[in-house]
Amino acid sequence: MTADSSNQADQLTFVSPVDRYPSISPPEQHQEEPGIESEMVPQPDIGEFSYRGTGRLIGRKALVTGGDSGIGAATAIAFAREGADVAITYLPAEESDAQEVARIISESGRRAVTIPGDLVDPTFCSQLVGLAVAELGGLDILVNNAGKQLAREGLADIPDEQMMQTFEANIFAMFRVTRAALPHLQAGSTIINTTSIQAYQPSPTLLDYASTKAAINNFSKGLAEELAPKGIRVNAVAPGPIWTVLQPSEGQPTEDLPSFGKSTGLGRAGQPTELAPAYVFLASPESSYVVGATLHVNGGQPTP
Ligand code: NAD
Ligand code: MG
Numbered sequence: 001m002t003a004d005s006s007n008q009a010d011q012l013t014f015v016s017p018v019d020r021y022p023s024i025s026p027p028e029q030h031q032e033e034p035g036i037e038s039e040m041v042p043q044p045d046i047g048e049f050s051y052r053g054t055g056r057l058i059g060r061k062a063l064v065t066g067g068d069s070g071i072g073a074a075t076a077i078a079f080a081r082e083g084a085d086v087a088i089t090y091l092p093a094e095e096s097d098a099q100e101v102a103r104i105i106s107e108s109g110r111r112a113v114t115i116p117g118d119l120v121d122p123t124f125c126s127q128l129v130g131l132a133v134a135e136l137g138g139l140d141i142l143v144n145n146a147g148k149q150l151a152r153e154g155l156a157d158i159p160d161e162q163m164m165q166t167f168e169a170n171i172f173a174m175f176r177v178t179r180a181a182l183p184h185l186q187a188g189s190t191i192i193n194t195t196s197i198q199a200y201q202p203s204p205t206l207l208d209y210a211s212t213k214a215a216i217n218n219f220s221k222g223l224a225e226e227l228a229p230k231g232i233r234v235n236a237v238a239p240g241p242i243w244t245v246l247q248p249s250e251g252q253p254t255e256d257l258p259s260f261g262k263s264t265g266l267g268r269a270g271q272p273t274e275l276a277p278a279y280v281f282l283a284s285p286e287s288s289y290v291v292g293a294t295l296h297v298n299g300g301q302p303t304p
Contacts, residue, residue, distance in 0.1 A: 037069035042243075052081065055082065069101075075276050080105040189233075197238055242272055
């Protein structure tokens with residue numbers, strides 16, 4: 001599940017960002033959501049051989065939802081390389097991807113905790129925090145990253161069930177997980193929410209998804225104001241087109257996959273590990289004066 005080259009350059013090596021990764025043209029492929037990363041063609045780079053830690057999160061304890069694959073996996077691996085112990089949550093069907101990420105975290109010398117469950121279930125949202133706190137011995141970093149994205153032709157094609165589940169998984173779960181985490185967070189803790197370019201440039205094929213991403217931005221800014229006086233910083237990361245299993249499991253129309261990401265300034269899709277430094281920055285004390293911000297990692301697309 002990791003782009004396989006042990007001689008790959010790490011994120012601190014100077015290269016042109018145009019050429020750091022090839023401009024991929026993924027073949028048309030389809031999986032049932034949530035999709036299994038190890039079955040994607042080509043394999044995305046989640047950083048196993050390309051993320052080098054520099055000691056920025058030593059001893060921190062992090063919880064990353066949707067940490068089994070894609071951006072969440074890349075973030076979990078980067079956190080571990082920076083010295084944090086990491087709990088990841090994911091859907092039970094994703095156990096094989098989750099175990100692979102747990103292996104990479106463990107081989108990085110840090111503690112990996114795996115917590116399967118469905119974030120659409122409010123009970124799981126509060127239970128998972130208790131489990132993570134018990135296993136990690138506390139919590140300093142919460143990354144609300146899990147997300148559901150199903151492309152449909154337009155509004156008339158979005159069934160009620162999809163609309164409800166997308167809002168449950170993407171925004172209501174974020175409220176619930178964060179609410180459950182609050183009593184455990186001390187001054188210096190950070191919350192990072194994954195929003196999207198879709199919050200600014202909504203695609204007509206993603207009306208429900210894009211609406212949740214706009215809500216996540218708004219939630220992040222409001223909550224940042226509430227928690228800043230307590231020394232808890234809340235920020236968001238807004239990815240552009242990143243080659244993750246979200247895309248071939250109905251996140252995009254299948255025929256659009258070969259050109260995925262090519263309309264960005266860099267002319268290529270991003271790889272999950274290219275998101276990781278943004279999360280590390282927002283999690284670490286070096287971003288002490290960054291509060292209520294949205295950090296765009298989108299390969300060059302105009303955003304406010
Ligand atoms: P991904 O499929 O690898 O990760 C999403 C994860 O969300 C899944 O692994 C799954 O564990 C979790 N998830 C989904 N529904 C869930 C549910 N009901 N209960 C529990 N977990 C659930 O894809 P990704 O692209 O890495 O997605 C991570 C985040 O990045 C998402 O919030 C997504 O919206 C956002 N994002 C992705 C892109 C992109 O181009 N890939 C762009 C902008 C934003
Ligand atoms: Mg997954």
